[in-house]
Amino acid sequence: MELVLFLSAFALLFVSRDLQALFRPRTSNLLLAIPTFTVLLPVFLSYPLQVPVVLVVPHLIYLAVFVAAVVISTVRMLRQRTDKSKGIVTDDTEGRPPKAAGAG
Secondary structure, eight states: OHHHHHHHHHHHHHHTTHHHHHTSOOGGGGGGHHHHHHHHHHHHHOOSSOOOGGGHHHHHHHHHHHHHHHHHHHHHHHHHHHHHHHTOOOOTTTSSOOOOTTOO
8 A cells, every 4th residue: 555655656746747846956955854864764763663664665765865855955055155155156046157137
């Protein structure tokens, strides 16, 4: 039952393109550190509950997705901070130089 729910949830994330949206660098992705630890603790420390062996793989997949999203966002934030300290101005959404005034 749980595997069916996992597969359907993952398929829904993929079809709705929300999975791809997770891998776009956003500051809000740093909030995924919370579910990262809620997935991490039961799998590796058996706290607060023990995860059945069948559900370890789905936990690891979600863990990988959450960690990747957090790492992508953290790297981008560190790059922006480094660029600002060097005096490089970038567009906040894509990390590219800003468009000239009047360009559409």
